Amino acid sequence: MARKRIIIIGGGFGGVKCARELRQHLRDGDAELILFNKENHLVFSPLLADAVGSSLNIMDVIVPLRQLLPTVECRTEEVLNVDLAKSEIEFESYDGHPRRMGYDHVIVACGNVSNLNVVPGMADHAFPLKTVGDAAVLRTHVLQQLEKAEVCGDDAKRRWFLSFIVVGGGYSGVESAGEINDLVRGSLRFFKNLKKEDVSVTLIHSRDQLLPEIGEKLRAFAGEKMTEAGVTLRLNARVQLATGEGVGIADEFIRGGTIVCTIGSTIAPVINRMDTPKARARLLTDSDMRLQGSRNAWAIGDCANIINAHDGEPSPGTGQFAERQGRQCAQNILRVLNGEPTRPFSFKVLGQLCSIGGHNAVAEMFGFRLSGFVAWFAWRGVYLFKLPSWSRRFQVGFDWAFLLVFPRDLSHLKTDVTNRVSHAHFEPGDYIIRQGEQPANFFVIEKGEVEVVRASPEKPDGEVVAVISAGNFFGEQALLSNQPRTASVRARTPVEVVVLGRNVFTTVSQSLAPLRLALTKSMTRRSASFWTQRPEAMQALRSFQLEDFIEPTPQPLIPTTATLGDVTRIFAAHKPDFFYVVSTGDRLEGVVTLTDIIRAQSGEHTDATVVTQIMTQNPTTILATDSVMVAASSFREYAYKTLPVVADAQSRRIVGYISARRLMASVLEKLGAR
Structure with a gap:
């Protein structure tokens, strides 16, 4: 048999299982196996919530692909397109230039990517939980909120710092809410100024019960136990907007300093570019997982619409289905190479497990239903032995045993938050900057209007003195003078702004002549106008209606x-x-x-x-x-x-x-x- 080249796109559960199965049955002389994945590790995503809650070391939820697949060529370049007609892939090489590579078989297993834009403002103000980077950033943020609340002298602001909102009542949302609740409430004893009454963890779900994937009794048990642990459940509620102050549902606004969004995903860019049939943003496959109309292209995992021959239903995007698809896809490719007929994908679900916090879990396994500590112990045991290497099993098992006796780790790395460019969404009445605070950001309005509010001895509650609309900017004067803000700015309508941190603003304004000129004109116009130079003119204005x-x-x-x-x-x-x-x-x-x-x-x-x-x-x-x-x-x-x-x-x-x-x-x- 001539040496074949088999390319796998994606290093998740399905892609890794497919690569291991192929390598187990194909000698190096028979086939060249190449796996493309933007990260050099497999993320064990069911444990991301544990990493957020400090019940696991962040490094324990990943496994380096090169160590996991020592006989597979692992590459971190991004695959840009799959040319099915020419049996080639296009990828961005190390030097930034696109290059092409031919294949005999290609397996697309790249999954989906987060898309928080399903709700206005969510992408600007919420934390996703899809990657290990997401988990690390969210964990750091939660611990920073505790530190800020500890030294905050304003009771309302302290409660806002300690208010956490989780959107989505599926596995990720329930596990995230449970872990954050355990971390925050379990750490209060190390802070002298924080009380349990200050903490609020709210889980918002659009259906009438959590965890629609499991049985009704277990769903009810999960909701009951989470409520007992202090998590507030808002069921039959859809989040309609998110701002820096919280989220809006129907006619109510829920304030919170932290928003975690576990809903919203979209098709990966490479999938979108492929010229092949799709349904609901997933690649359509034949029963054996080959792309429809193709002889040597296959798809598995979240990105594929695979009908399960066991029950005739589309396969859900869970880890156990991805692993089984990866194994059977590899076996079908081996059958094609040996001239044998392929088999349709068929898999009976072994069970469902979900941790709900407080050493409680719910599980359905082999027809049995478990809940409470027994289910939690079973959940931990199953996932422990599903980890793909013995070294990780020992590390994770030790961490779990350690935390049964000792408190969670509260240390975190604090990063510079001002050197950034980001977007933000504000609803009418939301304050973007406040008078008297130290300057940190420069703002450019993309959509909507803001109003400048200045407080004075005559008007301590403040008066609106200016309106700034889309295409304009604010916040530059305090940054350039390094003085506290002389006025507040709040949203007059729904507003979208681009936020430049101090370092980025300084660098760009010094290097970009048009921006420097615009800033100079703006400061001259705002500080040297007829009105500001003639106090009597200001008095005349105030006398008019x-x-x-x-x-x-x-x-x-x-x-x-x-x-x-x-x-x-x-x-x-x-x-x-x-x-x-x-x-x-x-x-x-x-x-x-x-x-x-x-x-x-x-x-x-x-x-x-x-x-x-x-x-x-x-x-x-x-x-x-x-x-x-x-x-x-x-x-x-x-x-x-x-x-x-x-x-x-x-x-x-x-x-x-x-x-x-x-x-x-x-x-x-x-x-x-x-």
Whole structure:
């Protein structure tokens, strides 16, 4: 038999089991086995929650692939595509350039990847739990929250630090909530200022019971025991948004300093690029696990839609199914190499196990149902012997035995959190920065509006002095001057921002000339305006009421369905040189000016072009309840001549506009009268 090349993409349970089975039956001279995995280790994912809860050393949940598969060529380059027609894979090589490699057989076992974008703000503010890196970061964060709470003098803030929210009531969510609850509550005795009443662990699940994979009685037992341990269960609840302060469900907002999301996954990029049938983001296979329409490409694990011949149902994405698929896929490849017919995948579930914290677990094994400590002991024993090497079994077993007697390890590595670029989501009313705090970040608004709130002896609760909209930035003055924040900034509407840490901001602003110029102009505009240089002008502004300056909305209001031809005729028949574009309920969507019309007429647009393509979308607005100070600062910030006035930030119903010319004239008139 000519030497074959067999490539395995993915180093999870299925890929590793397939590689071990193939190597056991194929000599090195018969086949070249190559396994691609971005990490050089296998992650034993059922134990990630234990690593978060410090009941396991973080290194005990991984096994180096080179030591696990000594006769398999292991590579950490990322596979970019699988060319099924040419029997080649494309991968990103060590130097960043794409390279190709042919194969005789390829097994796709790369699983899925986390996708927290299923809920607005979740990707920005929640911790996933998919990789060992996720577990390490989450563990460090939980322990840092304990340290912050210990020295916090504000009772409400202390409780916020000690509030943990876990989203998802499947295996990962239940195990994570149980472990975090055990870690935090079991560590309180080492902190003199923390009380058990301050701790809150909330598990949110969209169904009426946890763990839908197991029997109803065991589900009920799991919920009962977790409640007894101090975990608050919120069932039949869907998280609709996440912010830096907590999560929103239906008409309620649950505050918490830590959000863990165990729901949300998406197709791996390499799967998305493959030209082969898919269903629900999974590769469609024949009964023997070959990709439909292919003779030498196979798929196993989470990324594949494999029908289990045992019951005719699609195989679930669990570790025991992935391992069995990996073994049988290898056996089918051996049959193909030997000219024998393949066999359909068939597997009877051996059991289900889940730890729920407090040395309790639930289990269904070989038709028996177990719960409590006996189930926990069985759970630990089964997973201990499923670890793929004896060295790991000894390490993990010792850790488990050690923690039955001694407390959990509270040490953690503290990393620099300011040198980063990230995204954040805020809901209306959420504070992004607070007056008086030390500067750490620079913010660029991607979507929405924020308002600047400044407290003073005359107005200790603060007054809104400015509005900043999408495409603009804030937070630069305090960073550049290294002084405490002189005002607070809070979300006026749902807001998406890019967050640059101090180090990144300093590096970029010093190196990028356009940003440096924009910062200089912004600081000059905000600190050296007519209003700030003339205190009497500020006093004049404070004496005015915004309602005295609101002028009627230019008529007619233009619907979003209007065309360029319609809008041109409106401009020809009416005097104003700008009109507002609205949707249902007179909701402001944009503003179109005479300049927009002239530009559109001279460009590639036709009379059939919809007005939304030529207007200024989501323009900066003033609320009818705002002060004249806010209007003046907006004119200063954006150099606008007019600003639309809306009833409120939610409805954005247009009620009129305010003119910079009229406002300035009134101020000058009042100053002249003095």
